[in-house]
Every structure is written in C-alpha cells, then in structure tokens.
Amino acid sequence: MSRTRTALLAAMALVAGATGTAFAVDPGSAGIAAVPCTVDYKVQNQWSTGFTAAVTVTNNSAARSSWSLKWSYAGNQKVTSGWNAKLSQSGAAVTAANETYNAQLATGGSVSFGFQGSYSGSNAIPATFTLDGVTCNVDDGGPGGPTDPPDPGGPSTRVNNPYEGAKVYVNPEWSANAAAEPGGSRVAGQPTGVWLDRIAAINGAGGKMGLRAHLDEALRQKGSGELVVQFVIYNLPGRDCSALASNGELKADEIGRYKTEYIDPIKAILADSKYASLRIVTTVEIDSLPNLVTNTGSRPTAVPQCDVMKANGNYVKGVGYALNKLGDVPNVYNYVDAGHHGWIGWDDNFGPTATIMKEAATAEGATVNDVHGFITNTANYSALKENNFTINDTVGGKSVRESKWVDWNRYLDELSYAQAFRNQLVSAGFDSNIGMLIDTSRNGWGGAARPTGPGATTSVDTYVDGGRYDRRLNAGNWCNQSGAGLGERPKAAPAAGIDAYVWMKPPGESDGSSKAIPNDEGKGFDRMCDPTYTGNPRNNNNMSGALADAPVSGHWFSAQFRQLMQNAYPPLS
Numbered sequence: 001m002s003r004t005r006t007a008l009l010a011a012m013a014l015v016a017g018a019t020g021t022a023f024a025v026d027p028g029s030a031g032i033a034a035v036p037c038t039v040d041y042k043v044q045n046q047w048s049t050g051f052t053a054a055v056t057v058t059n060n061s062a063a064r065s066s067w068s069l070k071w072s073y074a075g076n077q078k079v080t081s082g083w084n085a086k087l088s089q090s091g092a093a094v095t096a097a098n099e100t101y102n103a104q105l106a107t108g109g110s111v112s113f114g115f116q117g118s119y120s121g122s123n124a125i126p127a128t129f130t131l132d133g134v135t136c137n138v139d140d141g142g143p144g145g146p147t148d149p150p151d152p153g154g155p156s157t158r159v160n161n162p163y164e165g166a167k168v169y170v171n172p173e174w175s176a177n178a179a180a181e182p183g184g185s186r187v188a189g190q191p192t193g194v195w196l197d198r199i200a201a202i203n204g205a206g207g208k209m210g211l212r213a214h215l216d217e218a219l220r221q222k223g224s225g226e227l228v229v230q231f232v233i234y235n236l237p238g239r240d241c242s243a244l245a246s247n248g249e250l251k252a253d254e255i256g257r258y259k260t261e262y263i264d265p266i267k268a269i270l271a272d273s274k275y276a277s278l279r280i281v282t283t284v285e286i287d288s289l290p291n292l293v294t295n296t297g298s299r300p301t302a303v304p305q306c307d308v309m310k311a312n313g314n315y316v317k318g319v320g321y322a323l324n325k326l327g328d329v330p331n332v333y334n335y336v337d338a339g340h341h342g343w344i345g346w347d348d349n350f351g352p353t354a355t356i357m358k359e360a361a362t363a364e365g366a367t368v369n370d371v372h373g374f375i376t377n378t379a380n381y382s383a384l385k386e387n388n389f390t391i392n393d394t395v396g397g398k399s400v401r402e403s404k405w406v407d408w409n410r411y412l413d414e415l416s417y418a419q420a421f422r423n424q425l426v427s428a429g430f431d432s433n434i435g436m437l438i439d440t441s442r443n444g445w446g447g448a449a450r451p452t453g454p455g456a457t458t459s460v461d462t463y464v465d466g467g468r469y470d471r472r473l474n475a476g477n478w479c480n481q482s483g484a485g486l487g488e489r490p491k492a493a494p495a496a497g498i499d500a501y502v503w504m505k506p507p508g509e510s511d512g513s514s515k516a517i518p519n520d521e522g523k524g525f526d527r528m529c530d531p532t533y534t535g536n537p538r539n540n541n542n543m544s545g546a547l548a549d550a551p552v553s554g555h556w557f558s559a560q561f562r563q564l565m566q567n568a569y570p571p572l573s
Contacts, residue, residue, distance in 0.1 A: 036061045037136040039129040056112045064105040069096045071126040082115035122423035125432040162279040162333045163492035163500040166226035169218045174506045186572045193230040193504035215275045228279045236318045240287045241306040242295045249522035255314045267325040286337040286378045288315045293352045300537040320363025327370030338374040340382045341417030342475025345409040354428040375437040376418045379505035381481045386412040388454045388467030395460040403464040422497045435499030440487030441507045445469040446569025476539030479511040479529040480547040485567025508561030514550040
C-alpha cells in the first residue's frame, strides 16, 4: 500500500493499542483475497518480565491439511509455554505448528492459539509472519497475481526502504557552495536535504531554486535508475518555540495559513504525475513535537512560547495535517523528526515523546500508516557511536550515568538512541517496520581532539570526558558548534532498523547568527548562537560553544564548512 511499509491492505492496517501491545488485522475486510493469509497477533497481558499473546491465522489460499506459522523477534523474547499449537524456538525464530485436532485449515478458515513468553527491555511486535513459507499480510507479488486494491493515495509504489538500490539527489546549489571552498570538491557530490523553510521557498526565493526546479533536476539526475530526493518540511506556526534562531514566518495561531499556503501547495507539486518515478523523502517538522514534552509546564527548561503551542495544539494539528496530505502521495515517504539522544534520552522524556508523536500522527485525518519512519539528530551534533565507554560502565563504584556529561541519560550516542526509540515508537502504536534515519552531516568529531581510547579512571567524569568523541561542552548545545566535523557519508541500510545515514542538514549552512541580523525570513537571534553566552537550564548553564561571525540560519557559513572538512571522521582523503 502506498501508506505502509509492508503493503498491508489499507483496511487491514497494522494497528497497535495505546500501550503498544496489539498487532491486529481485520480478516473480514474487503479485498481479503489480495493476500494469501493474515495474522492477528495480540499481546493480551504484559508485565516487567513476561507477557501472554493470542494469535489468529486466517488462510485465504487453498485449503490445508496441516500448517506451520513462523516469525522472528527483534528483541530477546522467549516462548515459555503455549496452547493449541506446537511451539518451538531457535534463537529469535519461532515456529507454531498445528496440533492433530486443528490441522485442517480451509480457504477463508481461521485457527487460533496462544502462548506465554518472557522478555527484558522492549517487547516489539514481530515484523513478518509466514504461513508454510508464504508471507502473510502482503500481496503475493507474483506475475499476474492479486494486487492491492486502490488506496486513497493512489497505486502502491512504496518500497520498504527507499534508500536501498537508489541514488540520492545532489542539490546543485549546495554542491556549488561546497566546491567553491578549498578542498570542497571532496564532498561536493554528496546528497543533502533541501529545506522548505518558508512559503516563498516553494517557488524559489532570493534567486534560489524552488520545489519544482529541484524535482526537475532530480529527474535529470535519476536517469534510468531509482533516485531519492530529500525535502525538509519546516514552517509550523510558532516554529521551534524554544530557539529564536529558527523561529519562522507564521505566528502561533496561523494554522490556517500553514495548511492552505504551505502544505497544500507542496502536496500539489509532489503529486504531479511528472514526478511519480521519484522516491520523495520528507523530513517533517524538526524540533517541534519534543518541545511540547521537555519545554512546557513546571519544568526548569520551560519556555512560555512552548506552553502557548501546547495549549493551542497547532504543532500537533500541523504535523498531522502534513502527514495526512503528503501521505496521500504514493511516492512520498514521511519521516517525522524525533529529536536526538541528548534531548529525549532521559526516562521522563522518552516515553512521553513517543506518545505525543502518536497523537500527532493520528490528528487532522492522519494515521500511523502515513508515517514511514523517523529521523534523529537532524541538524545536530550528537556522535553516531561512542566506542570508548558504555552506559553500563562504572568507575569507583559510580555509573557513567552519574557523570556530568551523561547526566543520567540512558543513551550515549545516536545509534543506540535511534534503535531504542524505534522500539518505543512501535510500542506506542506505529508500524513495526518503521525505519530510522540518522543525520550524520556534522557529528564526525574527528581531528586531533578525537580520543583514541577511554579516559583516565580517576573519576567517572575524567573517564567519560577523556573518552567521548562528542567534544561539546554540553549535549544541549546545538548552534554552529566549535570543533565539529563531517560524519559518516550518506549510506543506505547501515545498521539494524536504520534506513540510512543522511546529510539532511547541508554542512556549511548556518544554524543561526551569532548576533542579531535583520532579515526578511522571520529568523530571530538566539543567544545559544552567541559564543559569549553563558547558557541556560537547557544546556545546564554551560557556554554555548558556538562559532563566531555566523550568518542567519540556512545561509552559507564558509568558516564552519572548512572546519567540518578539517575535523571529518571518517577523515576526507
């Protein structure tokens, strides 16, 4: 289906309950013959170390005199006992075979069984089920075989991971800026995101290419193969309530303008059949929904404008509307921004953020099937993987979580956070096959300052600070960070659950001006971009760590780009 990752029938979409304990399809839905079998997997009860589940299998193919259902777990779940089926498990793979009394499975017939299992950590729903070797809940894919019925968004064209087997669009404007810098030709051919950060950007502003111009160029670059083109949807009312540098043009109450003047025109262009052969990835509204969790209410990090946006609901409404409209376009892949580990990785942020994302994904006519995945670390600097220490290490009887840097966070880096948050999102009700993107455009932290091993064990702080790749003063620092480097180059399917490493933030484009600069783009001045700023509760009152002489956000910052190349990791050749 155009809105799912596994071509589930629209009427039989993968659904999870509010607690993330149900996986259900409707065997009685119209169009059932399009799939050879369907599986209803429900976690009925769950506690800290175990769970019980009920499974119903419906056969839509020829009658069977025996059957065997198989699936694999993504975590450490173990089946401990069962009923109405012979259950066995080898590693993550589980097989449920018929008993003698329920071996017959007629066409259109169903059989049910249950079991008890154990787990620790997350209890993610299995992604795929096979009945006698045939994948359930998807069409048979064979020549002349049944196909999905029409979806309201158009014919089924989506693939599981849009980045696999595809080139990714190189923005010629960014490429020219990069190539003009000394040594910039080494990375000028890398793909980056195109930011639609105001209404005027849709048709092109200030002599820059508009949306159609980029799509036309993408068609040219595509040739006869597959090509992904990446856009950042970024213009919510009251945008980024906690960071003045990225405030936008729309006032807090202008949800109507957001819908009719911004999202609707974008949707109309993306839906043009001329562009149907492109794989269009949209990063939906960075730095918005997490603010409703972390920067509101009585928290010391609260910001009055974030309270306004939580009260008026326009972040939730705007994201829902964008997902609904863009999700109707069958070759669009929506990835919702999911912050980063240094923002969401604490216990009191982790679950509530997934919950607010589910709320947004089911607002304004959207469903979870409009979400293809999530992206972390967009325009941020969090290290991809810290190798010199783990979250479970202790020094002098103290956990690394007690260090000033980690500060009781449960995650040290973006890869561990992205994989764990993916499981949390599935538990919150998103499709078990969602994929994650990680923005690695500026998280390389190479150069002479990159540690080569663990820090001294004098204290937990010397151990962590001496070994961490991320050299920021605090993980809450986000603006034009001094010492940063280019990270992993964009690549598809680099790790479990990760659709791609991407450069969604074009390296060399400023995060914000280091002093107030008048502009017609609605962008303010944030002290976090001022190198003399001594901080606030959101960065534990550390210095900002920002580079001096930075231009307005989105504008080319030559000094930053040169630093990013110098400190790249892996290094540039």
